[in-house]
Amino acid sequence: MSASEFVRVEIGLDGGQILSMLVTPASAETLQSALHTGAAGALSLEAEDGSIQLVLTRVLYAKRFARESRVGFGE
Numbered sequence: 001m002s003a004s005e006f007v008r009v010e011i012g013l014d015g016g017q018i019l020s021m022l023v024t025p026a027s028a029e030t031l032q033s034a035l036h037t038g039a040a041g042a043l044s045l046e047a048e049d050g051s052i053q054l055v056l057t058r059v060l061y062a063k064r065f066a067r068e069s070r071v072g073f074g075e
Helices: 025-037
Strands: 007-013 018-023 042-047 050-055 059-064
Touching: 007 025, 018 025, 018 050, 025 042, 025 059
Parallel strands: none
Antiparallel strands: 007 018, 007 059, 018 042, 042 050
16 A cells, blocks of 8 residues: 555554554544444554554544645655
């Protein structure tokens, strides 16, 4: 997959850490749905650089960016 096929998400955890990563659109939808329904347990996200296991009870917020912004000239 190319970088343009990923969505940037930012996830705030209860210890103060913030994760910012590029995930597949399906993973972003799954995360949003799990948080919306108040699901417990762990969730697997497919990111640009591998799979990430996220414990949902530790998540304080998640932000999904509309598109990846880049500095510089267009492709």
